[in-house]
Amino acid sequence: MVHSTLVATLYVDPVMGNDANSGTRSNPYRTLTRALKATASGKMIQLAPGTYSTIGGEAFPLVIPDGVMVLGNEATKGKGILISGSGEYHSQSFGTQNITLLLLGDAQLIGVTLTNPMAKGTGVWIESASPTLANNTLTQCGREGVFVSGTAEPTIRDNVFVQNTIAGLVMARYGKGEVLRNVLQKNALGIAISDFAAPLVAYNKVSENRTGMAFSRNAHPVLRHNLIEKNIQEGLLVNGEASPDLGTTQDPAGNIFRNNGQFDVRNVTSKKLISVGNQLLAKEVQGLIEFVTVTENTEKSVLIKTHFTDMAGHWATAFVEALLSKNLISPFPDGTFQPDAPMTRAQYAALVAGAFHPVAKRQVPEFTDISKEYWAYDAIRIAAQSGFVSGFSNLTFRPEQPVLRLQAIVSLVSGLSLSATFSEDLVNYSDRNTIPKAALNAVATATDNKIIVNFPDPKLIQGNREATRAEVAAMVYQALVAIGTAGAIHSPYIVSPPIMEVE
Known part of the structure; x- marks a missing residue:
């Protein structure tokens, strides 16, 4: 059996804290810089709302060591928790850079807003190992939000990259890893992948950038189930010797390309791209591309038919x-x-009320923010009386939360x-x-x-x-x-209980 270890948490509050404090919940540090120096006694750093900058005493670039998690508010993707600044970092592969933060080892940065206001400044630099960047907002960086280089294999998931001067995310050299479920919007480039980088890029929303994705040199990323739409020029630009994986008959890609300004896909290489299982119109493509249709008879490649216009190829x-x-x-x-x-809470109440036909177990008051004319009034009452949902102490339900x-x-x-x-x-x-x-x-x-x-x-x-x-x-x-009222569906994302060995 695997036994968990106690993880000490250090607390930082840029408004009420003091670096002379002990870093506890009641006596937090003022700066993240101070907390990072104390990580020998704690592997998690909890950030309170506020601005973390040189004015408040931060020293950039900030370096998150191997094994340390810096946590803000992942539910809001770091709203109100701003890390802003720049400092020199000497990259082994790209020389001197101006960066806000460096991730080492398997460090984690979760739930913050981060910006590097300096011209040609990078928000987060990743050059080795397998760190995690999740549920953050990277915005208004002078160059790009995140730069991945060297042999790094990071997990970059559920972040928002918005209004960065050059790019949201850049991956170069031999970078791999996973880029999952991010939103990249209103950057010059959404995602730029170069050199020999070969990450998995899946379930991202790439929209309203000048160019959605750009691949160059010998890059070989794998694209699956991305939505690439409403970019000003191209949705996807491929040049140099780049050869993105846009699906196979065993693994249809499921990307959606639509409503991009000039072309959905522009291939300026001499190589033919193979598109399997993408929503992509031939008239919206420039350059060599072959379209392969996946049929229901293709071995291991049955695509589930859907009655919804936005569910084709979706994992759920x-x-x-x-x-x-x-x-x-x-x-x-x-x-x-x-x-x-x-x-939303109202949608959830309606779903469980219909799915389980629950019986009332308790009395609940009338919620002051829901009228009897509200579309989910009856469902909310049923779900609340049966114990699936509860209201708040001020007698509200907050249906749209x-x-x-x-x-x-x-x-x-x-x-x-x-x-x-x-x-x-x-x-x-x-x-x-x-x-x-x-x-x-x-x-x-x-x-x-x-x-x-x-x-x-x-x-x-x-x-x-x-x-x-x-x-x-x-x-x-x-x-x-x-509860035995539906048949099993196979999915790799269903969590199974651990198998316990009998001694």
Whole structure:
């Protein structure tokens, strides 16, 4: 059995803290610089809202060591927690650079807003190992939000890259890793990949940039299930000797290219690109490209048909279509499901009320912010009386507020009155130290019942992140499977309970 270790947390508050303090919750440091010097006694640094800059005493560039997590507010992608500054860094592969922050080893930066206001300044530099950059906002950097170089294999997921002068994300040299579920918007370049870099780039939204993605030299990225739309010039520009993987018959790509200014794809190389399973029109392509159609008879390549205009190739299509077949969900007026939009509390109440037909277990007051004419009034009453949802102390329900992933997991366990189980170590989850103690039993119970669905990494529960409509749909369906009212669906993102060895 794997045993967890106690992780000491250091606290930083740029408004109320003092670097002469001990770095505890009640006596926080003032600067992140001070906390980083004290990481021998703590591997997690919790940042309070405020601005972290040279005016407040920060010394740039900030270096996050191997094994250290710097955590702001991942649910809001760092809103109100701003790291702003620049300092010289001497890169082994690119010489002297002006950067805000350097990630080493398997360091983690989660839930902050970061900017480098200096001309030709980079927000985050990654040159080695496998750090994680998640649920941050990288904006208004003088050059790019993130630069990946050397042999780094980072995980870059669920971030927002917006209004950076040259690019949102640049990957060069032999960089690999995963670029997952990011939003890249209003940059000169959304993603630029060069040299021999070969990352997986999947489930990103790339829009309103001058060019969505640009690949050059010998880059060989793998593109899967990205939405590339409304970029001013090209959606994808390929030059040099670059050869992106745009799908195979065994693994259709599922990218959506649409409504880009000049071309959806512009291939200026002498190589023929092969497009398999993408939403891409031949008339919107310049250069050599071959379109391969995936049929239902292609071995291991059956694409699930969908009734929603925005679900083709999505990871959660099977779950969403199964709920549709049970009349538990329906398309929006424009035919979409909006799988990656946050699930609101009202939408969640309506879904669980319809899916489980729960019986009332308690009396609940009238919520002051919901009238009887509100579309989900009856569903909210049913879900609240049966224990799936609760109101707030001021008698409001806040129907349009997003549901967090952990809230959905706890709700399903509580509402269905599942028999509690407890695991001393939730070994499935690499971020299990972020699960509140009060929710450990519920998470363990949901895991044992195969209710939890984690995309794109089954080992990351990300409880404090807003749950998407697709994620909630998948977990509600899995709850139906757990109580025996729906058939199993195969998905690599369903978390299975750990296998315990019998001594």
